[in-house]
Amino acid sequence: MVRWQRRANKEADAVGQGELRGVVAMDGPSGTGKSTVARRLAGALGAGYLDTGAMYRAITLAVLRAGVDPADSAAVLRVAEAADLHIGTDPRHASVHLGAEDVAAEIRGQRVTLAVSAVSAVPRVRDLLVARQRQIINEAGARLGGIVVEGRDIGTVVAPDAGLKVYLTASAAARAARRTAQDSAEGRKSTVDATLADVQRRDRLDSTRAVSPLRPAEDAVEVDTTELDITGVLDHLLAIVRDRGLHRAAAAR
Template identity: 70%
Template sequence: MGAERLRGVVALDGPSGTGKSTVARRLARQLKAGYLDTGAMYRAATLAVLRAGLDPSAAAAIPVAVGAVIEVGTDPAEPSVRLGGEDVASEIRGERVTSAVSAVSAHPSVRERLVDEQRRIIGSVLAGDRHGIVVEGRDIGTVVAPDATLKVYLTASAEVRANRRGSQDRRAGRGGDQASALVAVQRRDALDSGRATSPLRPAEDAVILDTTELDVSGVLTALRALAAERGLVEHGQRGHAP
């Protein structure tokens, strides 16, 4: 039976709580592609700054963030994030990092360093066995991979996104309530959209996909259809392992 595989880059952008991470990973798994969570890289850099006891918005934070040794795995089945060799996948999702990541991400030098690394990772995956990658973040279609064949900007109402984020936090044992989640989502939106360097916005040629009324399955169906329309889905026979 033929196996569907992604060839090329799918760029997924959008604000917090739109379901980017969930659908990006599932799409990558379904289409035998690589997966890159660029936000995790900024979170890891932020953790390095916080561990150094520095103000995330201060100039002193820049060399620490730029010099942080960050490794991210591209297997959608087992994504990993390491800082200086240490597994920090859980720690970077905590409120401490979440509250500070926009400030660290706003430093142009930090963005330049991580964008270079993100492009290197994308190139490495495309040159490898997978030949396709789903990349999610806030500036993928506009900055990181402006030549991506398919760019999708996911959006949803602030209330729905806050509910999703709050549910996610509670499942992870981080607590929180709906009102606090809404305030956090609105604050992050304002910071990410208002920064001078690589502000959060859809690429001019991006498809806007409102997920307010869609579940994960609905979003995946829409994304697969868009990928197929752009000629990014290959149908081939399953070969033997090399």
């Protein structure tokens, strides 16, 4: 039996619904600032936050710990079905656990990064996780009024009816530089050249996989973050949220 669980946003539960109405779907490749922007947007609106990429990474870590070949689809699925995954929805305290163990740092390591594309390409694993992601979205909508969800197939597959779909882009060089800086800040060793090669590899694998390839939804707002800082992107998205009537205060007027 699959044991998927959500760690509740206790602070948000205590104060009730936030300012976001519905779902903001945020997609894009690695290094575009997606995670930081999504967390800050959710925090600014008192909304829930879901990092779907962390779910795939956690399953990948479970696969590696089990000694399973990421290319063995049947074995990968068995690990995914048995995984005791807990994913947080509080943007201020995003958490990822396998059982009682906090794996938020370990899932960002090179070993997981090199294997996650293969694991996330398994169709039945994607089906399993997408079903759980939709459940979390529905729960957050009922508790908080809205949620910001980030990943690579949110606007196209997970939440195609989202009130706002955003696709963040940036040059490969800019994304590699950002990821290298992040790795260094978090104590992981990397070089810009190695990270650039990995960014290009992930882009190729994610955009060409048969199931849920990385691509913008037809009605997504595309934002190039190459020359923008986080504050600039956040201000732009907050304005769109209000313009679309997804902000409770704006909708009440």
